[in-house]
Amino acid sequence: MAYTVLARRYRSQRFAGVIGQQPVAETLKNAIASGRVAHAYLFCGTRGVGKTSMARLFARALNAPDTVEDAPRAEGVAYPPEDVQERMAQAIMSGQDMNVVEIDGASNNSVDNARQLIANAGLSPTANALYKIYIIDEVHMLSGAAFNALLKTMEEPPPHVKFILCTTEAHKVPPTIQSRCQRFEFRDIPTAQIAEHLRGVLDGEQTQASDEVLWQVARLGRGSMRDALSLMDRLLATGENPLTPRVLSDMLGLPQQSLVTGLVSAMAAGDLPGTLEGTAELLGRGVGQDQLTEVLIEFLRNLMLIAACGPGSELVELSEDVKPEAAELAERFDAAGLVHMMTLLENLQRSAKSSPTPRALLDATVVRLALSEKVADVAGLLAGPGGPGGPDGPGGKKKA
Template identity: 55%
Template sequence: MPDTASDTTTGYQVLARRYRSKTFGEVVGQESIAETLERAIDRGRTAHAYLFCGTRGVGKTSMARIFAQALNVTDEQAEEVAVGDAILRGEDMDVVEIDGASNNGVQDARDLIANASIRPARSPFKIYIIDEVHMLSNAAFNALLKTMEEPPSHVKFILCTTEPHKVLPTIQSRCQRFDFRPISVARIAEHLTAVLGSESIEADEAVVLRVARLANGSMRDGLSILERVVAAADGRLDAALLERVLGVPPEDIVKDVASAIGAGDPAATLRAMATLLAEGLAPERALDGIAERFRLLLAARVCGDDPALLGTGSEESAALVEESSAFEAEQLVHMIALCDAAGGRVRVSASPRAILDAAVTRMALSERFARAASLLAGDVTVSSGATSKKKSLKVADSTRPTPPARPASPPVIESAPEAAPE
């Protein structure tokens, strides 16, 4: 990886491209797949077709290029380094990268089949990397079936997709499938910290961890988000800069909203929500921020002080545990569900603010709603300070007069059977 931005020779490159993995060991979070492919090459047991599945930005195309480089770069080549660099850039003549979204017709598949019969120019294999392969039409898939089942000995296919369920089962059965997992917050944060160190940029730990959480398991998304913050920075990266650049809900105001809800104070809740919206957030973004806060509080309430699980620093983790003591786990689950339901309605409503205010007020009054539900179910709640005792309505029923007992029916006497005549 380059040490600084000045190491590039063709102008500035975004972080996601400049710090793209170049060896199996650099692929973050997919060590088991990298190890399997390396062993297959060492033992000469590589298949003719592979299917790489996973969400965006987890290393599918990077792994495909690294795998192609390992297959096609040999010690006997006069231009060994040049060939390897060309493969990693996606510019090698023997490693053909095809965008399935724009080359999805049956004629494109027929052209591929025709070109596959031509032997590679300078490498052992001709490798086809088809990205977004699920975008191919059914006719194109069917045209490839025979070639993928029995390709020429010098041809290998690497198919990449974010939606494997759209790939025909007959294609999948001809491939070795590898499922790329979303990358953990800790691994993304670790890589982002290394990138910032290489760029000589200082950043607060909380900023790096929040960017890692916003990446949602995608390393490329994490680097892209970091790029936006770095571009706007004039020195150290801090929380205020991140919130201003990305337009995410400010954590201190979201904390005020959650605290007011936990205290059962609807007036303070609405005031804090008004402050949050004054930051220029759309109602649905505000609800997303509150739901994420409740998710962290739920994890802290159930699992305790666990920075690795929460994806936060040690100080923030301890603060979340203290804040979560105002809630029960059941409450937090219910509030997350309310945020999700209200978010769906807010996006299509002509009065999104009304739905937003009603949702957060409903959360703040959750204990009163629960008490009303208990009354309707037949329980009376008697509150005394912070202690609540429940009495069954059956106690009140015991004061009612007991209805008189019904008179017993007279016993029925069965007559003895008559004796038979002698």
């Protein structure tokens, strides 16, 4: 039997299940309940944040509201029997419904495709459905001629036709099309919400995982639920249960959090041998230099957020297991010093790409990070008590 990836098997079946997009969900539900459903919608946002899932749910709620747990019923509307609605819902979610047509804008971008869509839109919906709904994914890929052909139909479509346009690049959709749509912005999903959803998915898969694994995968999703679920698919393919940081390191090349914390701790102590040895150990475990630099920047960012906002801030993207140790480590820095360290690492990222000796640049940079306290002390002596590098000036303090 063919395996279905997590992103498809755990696709949202109710509006509340589209993680991180509740403002959009509530607005669409209110539009249905109040009878104010527009003829065209434009869903904008990065990949994997729920645009197509929301479009399918909205289509189900319009034609088969009894199949969506939290969908309202419009007053005075006669819907088909429940068994008919169930068949509609299954066809909609599998992309096989005759009345809910999903079109890929990249492969159906010609003016002939647009004219065929317009011709079909004039036909009434079948099988007791109320609406014929067109979901056009990656709509920005349509040609200029195709957009022009759609203009009139999108402005004054037949009463039974609804358009839902989805795009990751809204700036490429002509203003003439955007002005005919109600536009909704889909936000990147917070790391904490992705991690929480991943926990529920693993429960369904009867697999255990540490908080560190969940948070690392959620962070790598970078706001995209689909990307995070794709990474989790790779981890589950190992057959390991429970999923541990070692599995994450072996499969994705990510360094273990304890090693990263140890390296930054050595930097904070000005321990040059410990800093260089910690860097060498991480590289020796198969972590690429670019990836190590990126992980260090991300960890220092979290320390900066802890130093500025406290460990309880929602901005801090660390698991509860890691937060206490990170909070102790953050006390050894100030926010200005952490910003300076992140800047040095960012400069390393750029210069290492064109250098014939990137490892030497990495070693020099981590040593410079470990020596930053002494450099600050020298700057303070040169600048005096009130200078920018002095003990009373900005950026001149690094806590012991």
